Amino acid sequence: MCVDCGCHTSEEHSHPKRRISLEGDLLAANDRLAAENRAGFESGDIFTLNLLSSPGSGKTSILERTVAELTISVAVIEGDQQTGNDAARIEAAGARAVQVNTGSGCHLDARMVSGAADELGLESGSILFIENVGNLVCPALFDLGEAVRVVIVSVTEGEDKPEKYPYIFRNADLCLINKIDLLPYLDFDLEALKKSALSVNPDLFFIELSARDGRGFPSWLSWLEERKKVASGRRATA
Amino acid sequence: MCVDCGCHTSEEHSHPKRRISLEGDLLAANDRLAAENRAGFESGDIFTLNLLSSPGSGKTSILERTVAELTISVAVIEGDQQTGNDAARIEAAGARAVQVNTGSGCHLDARMVSGAADELGLESGSILFIENVGNLVCPALFDLGEAVRVVIVSVTEGEDKPEKYPYIFRNADLCLINKIDLLPYLDFDLEALKKSALSVNPDLFFIELSARDGRGFPSWLSWLEERKKVASGRRATA
Numbered sequence: 001m002c003v004d005c006g007c008h009t010s011e012e013h014s015h016p017k018r019r020i021s022l023e024g025d026l027l028a029a030n031d032r033l034a035a036e037n038r039a040g041f042e043s044g045d046i047f048t049l050n051l052l053s054s055p056g057s058g059k060t061s062i063l064e065r066t067v068a069e070l071t072i073s074v075a076v077i078e079g080d081q082q083t084g085n086d087a088a089r090i091e092a093a094g095a096r097a098v099q100v101n102t103g104s105g106c107h108l109d110a111r112m113v114s115g116a117a118d119e120l121g122l123e124s125g126s127i128l129f130i131e132n133v134g135n136l137v138c139p140a141l142f143d144l145g146e147a148v149r150v151v152i153v154s155v156t157e158g159e160d161k162p163e164k165y166p167y168i169f170r171n172a173d174l175c176l177i178n179k180i181d182l183l184p185y186l187d188f189d190l191e192a193l194k195k196s197a198l199s200v201n202p203d204l205f206f207i208e209l210s211a212r213d214g215r216g217f218p219s220w221l222s223w224l225e226e227r228k229k230v231a232s233g234r235r236a237t238a
Numbered sequence: 239m240c241v242d243c244g245c246h247t248s249e250e251h252s253h254p255k256r257r258i259s260l261e262g263d264l265l266a267a268n269d270r271l272a273a274e275n276r277a278g279f280e281s282g283d284i285f286t287l288n289l290l291s292s293p294g295s296g297k298t299s300i301l302e303r304t305v306a307e308l309t310i311s312v313a314v315i316e317g318d319q320q321t322g323n324d325a326a327r328i329e330a331a332g333a334r335a336v337q338v339n340t341g342s343g344c345h346l347d348a349r350m351v352s353g354a355a356d357e358l359g360l361e362s363g364s365i366l367f368i369e370n371v372g373n374l375v376c377p378a379l380f381d382l383g384e385a386v387r388v389v390i391v392s393v394t395e396g397e398d399k400p401e402k403y404p405y406i407f408r409n410a411d412l413c414l415i416n417k418i419d420l421l422p423y424l425d426f427d428l429e430a431l432k433k434s435a436l437s438v439n440p441d442l443f444f445i446e447l448s449a450r451d452g453r454g455f456p457s458w459l460s461w462l463e464e465r466k467k468v469a470s471g472r473r474a475t476a
Binding site: 055060080081083133136141153154156158161163164181182186187 | 292293294295298318319320321323342343344371372373374375376378379391392394395396398399401402403404405417419420423424425450
């Protein structure tokens with residue numbers, strides 16, 4: 001991290017003043033704790049996903065429907081600067097949830113996830129969703145110990161978001177394209193969005209869905225169950 | 239700023255490890271440079287606005303239409319992690335623009351704005367829009383030397399955004415509520431959004447508009463001209 005400008009950078013960038021890189025200390029400490037989280041999740045057969053997006057792309061709405069439709073046991077860690085609104089919504093949908101408020105902080109880190117996971121008391125064979133703080137920038141660099149990263153973008157945002165915010169798309173395994181029920185009322189080019197995303201991450205996989213009317217949810221739930229099965233299988237043969 | 243978790247905080251928050259606050263150095267240095275920017279803008283009769291929002295709320299689309307409809311001379315500083323897309327859009331709309339790419343950085347700072355303003359060569363009596371990096375968290379703490387702060391939220395986001403991301407709403411002078419052309423297709427409660435925003439900033443003023451069909455633009459342009467006149471008047475009597 002660069003403390004001259006305060007950004008979470010893993011790259012050199014010029015400043016007229018003294019530059020101290022604390023990146024090594026900060027990210028290495030987080031990475032060590034994330035590796036501990038990952039080992040704990042894997043040994044407990046807990047399939048963990050880190051959900052990343054801008055504020056308002058529909059992460060919580062997707063989770064509400066996912067919790068209601070999935071037959072597997074689910075728990076959720078909710079990250080927000082303030083309020084317990086999202087955890088309350090998830091609990092109303094039928095899953096256990098813990099809210100982490102970051103105050104003026106801009107992302108979750110491995111330590112926060114470790115504490116929240118302890119509080120949840122996760123069941124073996126379950127899925128843990130971590131809904132990160134709504135932010136397309138800072139959460140990109142912080143490993144939480146997740147098995148997969150899911151970036152969510154809605155069709156009411158611009159098609160060039162991936163190129164403008166490449167770090168968050170570069171390390172994602174899946175891109176959920178939400179709010180497709182609104183496509184008839186927008187001038188949005190789905191193929192342009194995918195092209196932009198593939199230009200920064202050629203391996204990215206896409207699922208189009210609508211948390212409002214449920215379109216695309218069969219694909220999303222199948223993807224989840226399949227990936228969970230693969231992760232559990234790997235664990236069994238390890 | 240807290241270098242244990244890397245967030246741009248102005249508040250204490252607990253960490254199990256050593257906490258070093260560099261907030262004083264970092265923000266004080268930025269504030270000094272922002273004060274210099276502000277003095278330069280005021281003496282040059284340049285009315286400067288800092289536009290803040292999540293990615294995809296329509297900042298650039300609002301600016302495109304504003305540039306096309308305003309009769310006052312306009313220049314724009316565009317902040318994004320990467321690409322020159324937004325500056326190209328603004329230039330195509332008819333205003334001078336400079337793109338600032340922050341790399342993996344999450345906000346503009348006063349130094350970046352100073353450099354970009356020099357490059358633009360601003361005219362006396364003009365308006366300077368600074369479109370910050372799309373991020374509802376980190377830009378809140380960084381004064382750029384602007385006369386007013388405008389937060390933009392779209393009706394495709396959740397109504398509780400202001401309470402979840404209070405810092406950015408607390409210091410704003412105006413809230414533009416964008417994409418109101420989509421209201422008939424959404425379950426969005428405008429009054430709930432305003433109530434949430436007023437709970438963190440009782441003085442916030444709202445203008446509802448649509449960058450797509452131009453609704454609300456007469457109010458926004460009048461607000462701009464009125465506030466610019468007041469700022470110029472203050473300068474004349476100083």
